[in-house]
Amino acid sequence: MEKIVIFDIDGTLCTISEERQKLIETKDWDQFHRLGEYEKVIEPVRLLLYLFKEEATIVISTGRPDRYRMMTTSWLRDNGIQYNVLAMRPNHDFRPSYEVKERIADYYNTVDTEIIAVEDRQQDIDMYLSKGFTVIKIKGGQIESKCFS
Numbered sequence: 583m584e585k586i587v588i589f590d591i592d593g594t595l596c597t598i599s600e601e602r603q604k605l606i607e608t609k610d611w612d613q614f615h616r617l618g619e620y621e622k623v624i625e626p627v628r629l630l631l632y633l634f635k636e637e638a639t640i641v642i643s644t645g646r647p648d649r650y651r652m653m654t655t656s657w658l659r660d661n662g663i664q665y666n667v668l669a670m671r672p673n674h675d676f677r678p679s680y681e682v683k684e685r686i687a688d689y690y691n692t693v694d695t696e697i698i699a700v701e702d703r704q705q706d707i708d709m710y711l712s713k714g715f716t717v718i719k720i721k722g723g724q725i726e727s728k729c730f731s
């Protein structure tokens with residue numbers, strides 16, 4: 583059975599600074615994404631990814647628009663994050679992140695695949711659980727819990 587582990591970026595693999603938190607409240611998404619290149623990696627989550635890397639396909643699934651792909655791949659490389667696939671939101675797609683990520687999850691969800699999602703946002707967690715995936719919930723930069731559907 584193939585194993586796929588899906589990791590979110592913002593709030594999961596990297597911090598969300600106070601400045602970026604304010605941008606969420608004002609919905610200034612372009613500035614929010616631009617400042618993502620300055621965020622710090624969350625070490626326990628990077629270690630978790632490293633542990634899964636030997637036995638699973640690593641998919642980075644993010645709500646960041648594709649126009650930030652170069653910046654995002656640079657950030658991942660600079661922080662030593664190895665992955666197999668980087669799945670990003672299409673440009674000009676303004677659906678909620680759980681809808682964007684659901685399409686990505688459905689692409690990988692086959693009968694002979696075990697999927698684990700590592701995520702911080704409750705809407706996204708609920709979507710993954712509704713599909714029967716195991717979810718590792720990240721809160722405040724730490725692994726909070728492992729959830730099953």
